[in-house]
Amino acid sequence: MKLIECKNLSMSYEGVTVLHNVSFSLEQGDYMxxxxxxxxxxxxxxxxxxxxxxxxxxxxxxxxxxxxxxGYLPQQSPVxxxxxxxxxxxxxxxxxxxxxxxxxxxKDQKKRxxxxxxxxxxxxxxxxxxxxxxxxxxxxxxxxxxxxxxxKLLLLDExxxxxxxxxxxxxxxxxxxxxxxxDVTIIMISHDISNAMKYANKVLHLSSEASFFGGAxxxxxxxxxxxxxxGGNNIGxxx
Amino acid sequence: MGIIVEMLSFDFISRALxxxxxxxxxxxxxxxxxxxxxxxxxxxxxxxxxxGALAVAAAFNLAPxxxxxxxxxxxxxxxxxxxxxxxLNGDALIAIISCxxxxxxxxxxxxxxxxxxxNSYMFGSILALQSEDVILSVVSSLIVIALYVIFYNKIFxxxxxxxxxxxxxxxxxxxxxxxxxxxxxxxxxxxxxxGALLISGLIxxxxxxxxxxCKSYKGVTLFSVLISILCFITxxxxxxxxxxxxxxxxxxxxxxxxxxxxxIGKLKETVSxxxxxS
Numbered sequence: 001m002k003l004i005e006c007k008n009l010s011m012s013y014e015g016v017t018v019l020h021n022v023s024f025s026l027e028q029g030d031y032m033x034x035x036x037x038x039x040x041x042x043x044x045x046x047x048x049x050x051x052x053x054x055x056x057x058x059x060x061x062x063x064x065x066x067x068x069x070x071g072y073l074p075q076q077s078p079v080x081x082x083x084x085x086x087x088x089x090x091x092x093x094x095x096x097x098x099x100x101x102x103x104x105x106x107k108d109q110k111k112r113x114x115x116x117x118x119x120x121x122x123x124x125x126x127x128x129x130x131x132x133x134x135x136x137x138x139x140x141x142x143x144x145x146x147x148x149x150x151x152k153l154l155l156l157d158e159x160x161x162x163x164x165x166x167x168x169x170x171x172x173x174x175x176x177x178x179x180x181x182x183d184v185t186i187i188m189i190s191h192d193i194s195n196a197m198k199y200a201n202k203v204l205h206l207s208s209e210a211s212f213f214g215g216a217x218x219x220x221x222x223x224x225x226x227x228x229x230x231g232g233n234n235i236g237x238x239x
Numbered sequence: 240m241g242i243i244v245e246m247l248s249f250d251f252i253s254r255a256l257x258x259x260x261x262x263x264x265x266x267x268x269x270x271x272x273x274x275x276x277x278x279x280x281x282x283x284x285x286x287x288x289x290x291g292a293l294a295v296a297a298a299f300n301l302a303p304x305x306x307x308x309x310x311x312x313x314x315x316x317x318x319x320x321x322x323x324x325x326x327l328n329g330d331a332l333i334a335i336i337s338c339x340x341x342x343x344x345x346x347x348x349x350x351x352x353x354x355x356x357x358n359s360y361m362f363g364s365i366l367a368l369q370s371e372d373v374i375l376s377v378v379s380s381l382i383v384i385a386l387y388v389i390f391y392n393k394i395f396x397x398x399x400x401x402x403x404x405x406x407x408x409x410x411x412x413x414x415x416x417x418x419x420x421x422x423x424x425x426x427x428x429x430x431x432x433x434g435a436l437l438i439s440g441l442i443x444x445x446x447x448x449x450x451x452x453c454k455s456y457k458g459v460t461l462f463s464v465l466i467s468i469l470c471f472i473t474x475x476x477x478x479x480x481x482x483x484x485x486x487x488x489x490x491x492x493x494x495x496x497x498x499x500x501x502x503i504g505k506l507k508e509t510v511s512x513x514x515x516x517s
Contacts, residue, residue, distance in 0.1 A: 050405075050406045052405060052406065067406075068406075068407060068408040070406065072402070072403055072406040072407070073403075074400065074402040074403055074406075077400070077402075079275060079276065079277070079398075079399075080399065080400065083275060083399060083456075084271075084449075084450050084453055084454060084455065084456060084458075084459045085395070085399060085455060085456040086454060086455040086456070089395065089455055089456050089457065090399065092392075093392065093395060093396040093399065093400075093404075094403075094407070096392060096393060096396050096404070096407060096409055097407030097408045097409065103388075103389045103390065103391070103392065103393075104392065105392065127454070127455075128454070129454035129455065132454070142403075145403070146403075149406075149407045
């Protein structure tokens with residue numbers, strides 16, 4: 001069954017179309033990489049998926065989930081770097097979307113947070129302050145928080161930015177584990193394309209001319225991929 | 240004990256004590272959110288607007304707080320909305336609004352030859368509290384506390400991560416508006432006692448002090464309330480014996496508390512690093 005189906009979607013900002021005629025579909029258990037240069041409409045598409053922005057043409061269909069049940073990992077904001085809150089407080093806040101108007105956390109919500117915490121092996125540091133954690137630990141906490149909101153679909157916006165090579169590899173393993181073992185569908189934006197391609201089975205490449213959507217192996221043969229890889233290398237040489 | 244009994248035998252002191260404790264409590268509750276959202280100066284900006292509104296109210300013989308509260312609430316919403324969507328960023332807007340409001344207030348005072356004690360408005364005075372102000376202050380404070388407690392979890396989520404909160408369906412605009420509303424009320428009610436120039440100290444200092452020491456958000460919230468109330472009572476007691484302005488005295492005591500907390504925080508850090516290494 002298709003979890004998300006997006007047909008001929010166009011979205012615009014103040015009259016300027018930033019997303020042109022994009023179509024893709026995702027099934028439960030898929031791992032999709034979302035690529036594209038800056039300004040190609042990745043963030044706009046994310047807003048569309050999360051239900052925060054209306055499409056100007058076409059539509060997104062959800063089966064079995066609502067936009068509210070997408071676990072979202074935004075890019076980290078500078079505010080969070082020195083934020084005085086414990087791991088547990090942050091993970092619990094992921095449950096708020098399901099709470100309705102109830103001002104306090106229910107027993108079920110607390111249980112759910114505990115479960116997510118165990119999944120990501122964060123029990124030992126649950127009383128630690130977020131600002132004292134390493135970059136990798138912080139990302140794990142934020143993924144646990146996202147899992148409180150969903151067990152079906154995670155939307156990860158550049159989850160490995162700023163992490164060193166070892167932690168980056170661990171992060172990919174973790175995401176892969178959630179995908180393969182817990183059957184969580186993944187949509188990931190990443191600039192670290194050569195690593196990310198190892199795990200994904202689908203790729204959506206946004207571009208102002210024509211976007212690509214298809215299997216990861218198929219994508220690796222396209223000019224888009226060659227250009228992306230070359231672009232990455234060029235940056236490497238310049239440094 | 241004797242000191243307290245002696246102080247409480249004065250009506251204006253017991254009024255100031257009651258209102259002051261409630262205002263300190265409310266101000267410190269909001270502080271954590273405002274500091275972390277990089278809105279530390281909002282209280283300062285709003286209190287200048289409050290001063291302008293009070294001057295206008297005095298010029299036209301209107302009840303001061305009933306005029307100032309709505310004006311400042313509207314400004315707070317305006318600030319929040321514009322700094323999000325407009326071309327000017329938050330701190331520039333606060334600077335523009337605060338000095339304009341202050342200037343308008345001064346002009347109104349001189350043109351209408353209003354007979355108000357500018358000094359007490361600027362730097363606060365425990366004598367400024369009339370008994371009718373007390374009722375309004377107490378009711379406003381209780382409303383602020385109740386709303387804060389009810390929406391504590393959501394305020395936390397919105398402060399920590401607005402994009403995520405929005406994605407899970409929390410109405411972030413509504414809660415940002417709530418924070419603005421509560422800040423506006425606390426600022427106006429507190430500025431009689433603390434003065435327009437010093438009320439923001441009451442909002443930001445206790446939270447900043449608590450953040451040096453506490454690891455959790457709940458800890459920061461509770462500890463900042465404690466620091467805030469203690470500093471207020473100490474400040475009021477000192478001004479009972481020494482001829483110093485109350486608002487300034489409370490801010491300086493808050494500064495000392497902040498320095499103490501910063502030192503303790505640093506020491507704790509060193510100790511934990513050492514114990515990790517050994």
